[in-house]
Amino acid sequence: MSDQTAHGTVPIACSINGRAYSLDVQVNERLLDVLRYRLGLTGTKEGCGEGECGACTVLLDGLPVNSCLVPAYQVDGRSVETVEGTDEQWAAHLHEHGTTQCGACTPGVVMTARWLDDTNPEDLSVREALAGNLCRCTGYRGICEGIKATLKARQQSSNEEGNP
């Protein structure tokens, strides 16, 4: 069953921030390592490396996951979004509400927030959605306010676009 056995490396094809990539990844390589060390997408951070802190959060097919716990070959044929693919509107609102201090958690927080943007934010409280993103600096209040403000602004601008 040679075609069904991977020896050391696996060829994968995936989309990252809308761009197509073909890569050979190691069986034991994490998505986080591929992003940071192979592709130079260092916006995604490593905090704990074990699923506790959420600094490594990326969107996989639109859902937030811990890239430190996703084997890289598992993204074959799928789409990954990282903080580098985030538009400027987020930064402005988050900055205004003091969402970030040291910044280590921010890329992960932004990715979880972008998930809320793609789903219906009313279905999930921002706080609950952020259960997997630890911040040691801000106390979360600024984070929640900043996210709510951004989501609201985005909702408004998309409504305006929809009703010219």
Added chain:
Amino acid sequence: MSHSDLLMKTEMAMPRTLKQACEVQSNGLHDKNDIPGMPLPVLKAAGIDLMDHWKEGLTAPGQVSNLLALRDPSLHRLSADSIGALCTLSAIADSTAVRKSAPVIAQAAESTATPQIRNVATAGGNLFQRPRCWYYRAHQFDCLKKGGHMCFAVEGENRYHAVFGNGPCHIVHPSNLANALSVCQAEVLVVSSAQGTEEPRRVPMHQLFCLPEDRLKSEHTLGPDEIAVGISYRAAPHSAHYEVREKQSFDWPLVMASVALDMRDDGRTIAAARVCAGGVAPIPWRMPQVERALAGINVKDTQRVRQACDLAIRGAQPMSNNAYKLRILPVAVSRAVRLAVG
């Protein structure tokens, strides 16, 4: 050879069909004679718990069989009485069919870990994840479970350990889902080369897990050649899952309770109850004494409900630092009962 060198040598099977997965599981990736004594492949679902083991240097499997490569849609199917082994915890939590049929299962899935983890963790992986005992998870401690000669929790830090089950290993079973499934008369469906894939073996929850006194190095009774393909469960519309945690959002439960009630036609009297406590024993811990005491009680009679739930701690043997669990366990059970009534 270093641990990371060993990991570099890991070979991975990508079975497309269950039959192939069973073959790999009984024969390994090579002719058995090629590498005498080579252990059978380790099953991998989303790999969350496996990655944690590799990273900590706890295991470096030579061969892994990646169940996510399977192309069998039944492994992802969710319904009012079944859950495919590869369904994610998010899918289970969000499923209207599961929510309606057995709220306890959806709630247990929803209260597991974080959104990031629930989006990838599978039902099968959740049931068969290894324990969280910190001595087990740290490679420096060669404890009983890892083939050593002592349980470090006995004289060490045991505040998150068991109060039932009597050792010699004092882990608590980590799975939320297992706890909830235990009150839904669930069975885990298992295939293997010997069994075939057409008629899975059905393993009831009370036979799925084993106490350390019966089996020390594994928490379940499946053979290394067996693969769980799904779970069948009975509807439990009056059911609920309740957890007490140190931190409200995202934390392992200190104690959890899953309750399913059959109500009489009057809608107020409990005809029969199934109660399972988690975070307190090496297996999901059914509480027949509480179940018997709840039967026949009018749920409005809060005093009798409370008395029945107080029986939850009967037979407990707390360790040096975890007697606090005896105070919160009856509370968790009675809150789950109240939520189950609706």
